[in-house]
Amino acid sequence: MKKVTINSVAEYAGVSKKTVSRVLNNEPNVSPATREKVLKVFKELDYTPNPIARGLARNRSFIIGCLYDNPSKSYITRVQSGALEACHKHNYNLLIHPCELRGEALIENIEHLLTTSRLDGLVLTPPFSDSQELIEFLKKKSINYARVASAIEDETSISVRSNDEQGAFEITEHLIALGHSRIAFIKGHPDHSATEQRFSGYKKALAEHNIAYDAELVAEGNFSYHSGADSAKEILDIQPRPSAVFASNDYMAAAVLKLATQSKLNVPEDISIAGFDNAPIARHIWPGLTTIAQPVEEMTRQAVEQLILQISDPEVEKTQITLEAKLIVRESTANI
Amino acid sequence: MKKVTINSVAEYAGVSKKTVSRVLNNEPNVSPATREKVLKVFKELDYTPNPIARGLARNRSFIIGCLYDNPSKSYITRVQSGALEACHKHNYNLLIHPCELRGEALIENIEHLLTTSRLDGLVLTPPFSDSQELIEFLKKKSINYARVASAIEDETSISVRSNDEQGAFEITEHLIALGHSRIAFIKGHPDHSATEQRFSGYKKALAEHNIAYDAELVAEGNFSYHSGADSAKEILDIQPRPSAVFASNDYMAAAVLKLATQSKLNVPEDISIAGFDNAPIARHIWPGLTTIAQPVEEMTRQAVEQLILQISDPEVEKTQITLEAKLIVRESTANI
DNA sequence: CGCATGTCTGACACCGGTGTCATAATGTCG
DNA sequence: CGACATTATGACACCGGTGTCAGACATGCG
Missing domain, CATH: 3.40.50.2300 (Response regulator)
Incomplete structure (x- = not known):
């Protein structure tokens, strides 16, 4: 199994690697014929672009970090599953980062995470989505983030909550x-x-x-x-x-x-x-x-969805979304 | 906040970037004086190497994937927490990948995961650690992996189980x-x-x-x-x-x-x-x-630990580890 | 002292993509 | 038909590291 790179595709298709790159990114200014030809070679050679190389060139990691400090395992897995869904849809990956809000040096911890992992954005789940200190830090560093399930209103942050x-x-x-x-x-x-x-x-x-x-x-x-x-x-x-x-x-x-x-x-x-x-x-x-x-999965899914939007276009408005919660009656409550 | 790269460090320290790289990787053949000097500049400039660039050059992602298909949220979070511990220790990141053993096209799914994410290795939790089909596929592709909690004996795989x-x-x-x-x-x-x-x-x-x-x-x-x-x-x-x-x-x-x-x-x-x-x-x-x-966390921790060892030195022997399980008596059992 | 050997260092190509810019090919219009 | 705008394409530098190799210098030894 030899490696298929953009160079081999370019050579095989008889075009320059830049043109291959254009096709890859759906850029304009490629003639339909050339586009077809390159796409066919993609199929033929079973080519997949290397996300690491792309990340280096674009200064992006295509990784989103998910912060949580929550004792409920089921909450965490629901958060993860919603976040993963959105990530996969946009070819991002998810990095999970459990840590303690009240732990020693939260900010340092996050700073270390950011510099070593070069994350493109952060999803904050409670209690982080309510941490003023953290949010100010992220703003100062201009790190993209989205807040999940925080009641605190703030139009300068993406925020998805339920009522x-x-x-x-x-x-x-x-x-x-x-x-x-x-x-x-x-x-x-x-x-x-x-x-x-x-x-x-x-x-x-x-x-x-x-x-x-x-x-x-x-x-x-x-x-x-x-x-x-x-x-x-x-x-x-x-x-x-x-x-x-x-x-x-x-x-x-x-x-x-x-x-x-x-x-x-x-x-x-x-x-x-x-x-x-x-x-x-x-x-x-x-x-x-x-x-x-x-709707924990849905909240997180939408939060990540908005976050990715924000990453690809910083000009986009920071959305505020509120979803509905639903009463479920079981056997533990009854007439007096 | 301007970026600190290996080039700026090299310039500032008055050495070549290759020498900086040597210090970074603790390679031999650097005079103590030079090493000191470079290390001091690291501190001064607060330099952190870019893992993406490093990954490109070394053809590594420093990411380990964790496969699971398990209805128990607590099991999953315990697995994650053990895996994370080992990953962080060695500056790796963890990618979680829930998927279905019996789902359509498991192998295709994993193949896609591998080509798009360029993982350095895979931790298999049950039932994947027991899937002969998957393991053969990974062997064929020479992907490093470690099996957690599988009873199936196989000296050609890293395996950590409990009794x-x-x-x-x-x-x-x-x-x-x-x-x-x-x-x-x-x-x-x-x-x-x-x-x-x-x-x-x-x-x-x-x-x-x-x-x-x-x-x-x-x-x-x-x-x-x-x-x-x-x-x-x-x-x-x-x-x-x-x-x-x-x-x-x-x-x-x-x-x-x-x-x-x-x-x-x-x-x-x-x-x-x-x-x-x-x-x-x-x-x-x-x-x-x-x-x-x-000891779910401990099993996973050790599995990832071994996996990372394997990644950095493929010659290392594939370890088999068995840990002890422990009886916990609560109120649900009593004399007849 | 001469030569072989070992230590330290940097120049340079390379990993696999993307951005910039120049240039060629094509289309538009007075 | 010529001037000009637009589209299509590629050459080349660059992202931030690592690998290879050659050369400078120091050391050991007969």
Whole structure:
């Protein structure tokens, strides 16, 4: 298997390598006949351009980096799969870069990543999409980036989100419709803008239905299963016990379910439980969790799509997109 | 921020770019004084070599591809994290490539991946690490690869595995020690060599303890939660009901638990359940699943480590490594 | 001291593409 | 038909490194 380069194609087709390059990039000013001839040679020799050489000449790597710091494996794989879809479509590759928001020297870490990998752009997933520090750094370095699932408005960044507040509003309303009025709430990680959004949706639904907000019913979590277990302990001890718990994500909701079951409570007869995210665990446990499904793949896909657009034409406007979240009712919530 | 290239370093240091290149690659035949001088300029100018240019000159991409087709998100992220660790250590990057073993034209898909991305090597995770077709293709193309978690012996491939048979043996023995003798078994996906290994460990433990193997107690699964639910239905209907179920992975075990709970059975009082893999779900549900923990990250890390060794020196021997799996006892198994 | 050997260094081509510019071929129009 | 614009093509430098080779210089040894 000898290598097929642009030179061999040019020689074989009897044209210069520049002309081959033109055909390759669909540039104008190639006569139809020549174009045909070269394309035929591509087929015949089974030629694939070398992305590394092309990258060197164009000062591009055709690689996009994906930053994340998220304990949810399912969230990460969904992000990856959406990002990959968009990347493949445009012949880009995806570099995954898990790292810690609060780790030592985040900026240095990213700077190192950028200089050693020469990425063409960066997709930021929460909590990075909410990090002002990081975003300012990227702007200063004029690195292209896209923000996924951040509630922070900023027309100078590409941003694709889903409506977390609306989702939280709907799921709370669902509980209220089932007759619940003492609904406990478990917050997410303070570094994520989704945390505030979901909390706000919860409060708005209460207000809308004239239920007084009770701070005693709100526990601090951080999206981890463990934190959910801690919050569950507090909540289940409140007297009188709340008749429903809405946790800011499914892992914490699963923890509430586990603790409730351990305490001999029946779900949903004794207590209703709702989550957020529609993680796999939501349907793998019994009873299945009522939750909000977000289009994570689609969000990331669109974010990367926009990012690639931006890379190829920096003049393009930075799009803001909001997608819908959807309520999914399972067995963990029921009439009071 | 102007670019710092090897040329600017050379000029600034007053040497030729070849000498700079020598220092960069720790080549011999550079006088200590010159080396010092160049190194100082590296610092001063904050120089980082361009991996793309280097890749072009050396015909290398410094990218390793990771192939997987696995429904378990936690498995995938563990694989990724082990692979990333090894890659970063050696300044390689990781390209993830989910694809389907039984999909149309696997070989074509991989061939396309290889020609468009110019990968330096491939890490194969199950079921790819067991695919004879793929491995023969890679050998023919002389692509470096490493196999993770395959039971198939082959001294001509790098291979890192854990002892699945031993793990299955131990967990079965654990159930036997608790007094169980009617132990149902749910098989994994037939494309994975682990499936046969775990089945074999189960049978060996029965034989060792003089318990007759009963084919009626064995159900076919494919590692998915859904297949576990199907098998669970069959198993729970067997008369008399088995007193324990050993599922080939935790997702299927979780499905058994869900169905048992729905049928008003108490776990572990009425029936013991054991899984395999120590997936997050094993500790997120109640009761927690007794299972076998495999060093997935470590396996992948070592596989990539060996792969990179192989890439830099093709003469090196292809190592075979077997790591230990560990029994983790939780609440889902108890005395009969 | 002369010659062989070993160490250090740089000139130059090359990896496989792309950008710039000059030039040839073709078309347009008064 | 000639002047001029437009299209088509290739020569050549360049991206930022690495490999090859030749030459300068130092050292060892008979």
